[in-house]
Structures are given as structure tokens and as C-alpha cells.
């Protein structure tokens with residue numbers, strides 16, 4: 001290793017501090033739209049969005065009970081309940097809880113909702129660990145509890161189809177953003193046409209995360225690469241994601257807008273967004289190897 005000028009060492013130290021600080025700031029200074037109410041609405045067929053302005057929470061309904069994917073922050077239960085009722089269902093009828101990524105902005109109300117509904121919490125192996133210790137073992141934001149721990153009743157894995165009533169929801173393990181990140185997909189039929197629907201966890205890289213040099217967790221770089229590859233290969237008509245901004249919620253839908261199964265049809269937008277995130281990933285890879 002060649003000796004480094006002091007200025008370079010100092011600037012590198014400053015950068016590390018800022019990155020650490022950025023992660024901590026992100027944990028406590030939450031974007032306002034995460035808790036801003038937004039009306040519940042039907043995305044397509046039996047898929048409803050019941051989250052906030054910035055946080056995607058999704059309800060998949062059946063005659064035998066419902067699946068709820070994600071929550072918002074820890075005080076989001078009343079907002080979610082209100083949104084579920086506004087689209088004609090009851091929180092108490094939720095049977096299965098799922099998450100797309102075990103980060104507090106999507107998990108913090110799971111323990112509460114599990115208690116209210118008696119629903120089972122299902123999760124991938126690696127997100128289950130983080131759910132059960134309240135974020136403590138999160139390799140990026142961990143070392144502290146960032147949400148109320150929730151016990152996991154069943155481990156789900158890639159390719160598995162979750163069945164509840166007429167729901168057939170396929171699990172896709174899309175790790176990278178967290179070790180256990182997952183997306184879900186299903187086919188629905190509306191107006192005599194089949195639609196492929198994805199509730200997709202996008203491969204965004206949180207500030208301060210490391211891919212290859214002192215990686216945030218072993219294999220994180222390969223996980224991201226494989227997730228982008230798999231997502232680009234998915235046939236998708238309609239997609240939503242864990243944050244409204246990621247899937248253009250506010251461009252595609254205005255509160256009160258009449259239901260149409262075509263509102264969220266956007267196959268090209270999905271691929272374009274995956275490619276945009278992959279480009280950011282490739283840039284960071286190059287930067288770390290420099």
C-alpha cells in the first residue's frame with residue numbers, strides 16, 4: 001500500500017463520517033410524505049393501495065381474508081385501517097402479513113397489526129431474522145432496535161405461491177436493498193384481459209452502503225446484480241413499489257379518480273426504472289474499485 005497524503009486521509013475520514021451521519025439522519029429525520037395521509041384506492045382487480053403519500057402498503061383481498069403487504073411508520077395503523085375501510089374491507093379480516101424489505105419505514109406497525117388481526121407474519125429467511133430482532137441485525141442500519149420486533153410464523157422462499165381464497169401470489173426473492181428483500185406477483189383478469197401484476201421491491205442503494213470494498217454484507221453486490229437481471233426478465237403490465245415515488249403514484253393517480261384497470265399499466269416504466277437503478281449501482285461499483 002502506498003502512503004497517502006494527509007489531506008486525502010482526512011477527506012476520506014470526513015466522508016466516512018458524513019456517510020455514517022447520513023444513515024443516522026435518515027433513521028430519525030423521516031421524509032414528511034412518509035406520514036402524510038393519502039386516500040386508499042384500487043390499483044387493479046383485488047389489489048388496493050392503503051398506505052400513505054410516500055409509503056406503499058398494499059391489500060390483496062379474497063373471500064377468505066386478505067393479505068397485507070408492508071406497513072408505514074409505527075403510528076401508521078389508524079391511517080392504514082381507515083384506508084382499508086374506505087375501499088370496503090376490514091383490517092380485522094387480514095390473515096397474512098408480508099413485507100418487501102425489513103426496514104422500519106415498512107415494518108414498524110407490523111407487531112401492532114399482528115396483535116389486532118391475529119394474522120400470521122410470513123417472511124423470507126433473511127428478513128425474518130431482522131423482523132424478529134426489530135432491525136438490530138440489519139447489516140446497514142442495525143446495532144439498535146429501529147422498530148417493534150414481530151415474530152415470524154412461516155418462512156417463504158423464491159418461487160413459492162401464497163394461496164388464500166382465490167389469491168395466488170408468487171414470491172420473488174429480490175435481495176440487495178435488504179438481504180431478504182422480496183417482490184410479489186400475480187395474474188388478474190379485468191375486462192376480459194389478463195394483467196401481470198407486480199408488487200416490486202426496487203434495488204435502491206441506501207446512502208453509505210458498500211458493495212465490494214468492505215461490503216455491507218457478504219454477497220450484496222451479487223444480490224443487486226441478480227435482482228436487476230431477474231426484474232428485467234419479468235413480464236409485467238401493472239406495477240407498484242414500496243415507495244409511491246418509485247412507481248410514479250402521484251403522476252398516475254389523483255385522489256378521487258375513477259377506477260380503471262389501465263391506470264397503473266406501465267410495462268416500459270418498470271424496465272426503465274430497473275435500468276436506472278442498475279446504472280446507479282454500476283457507477284457505485286466503478287467508484288468503489290477506483
Ligand SMILES: [Zn+2]
Nearest residue numbers: 101102103177
Ligand atoms: Zn429500505
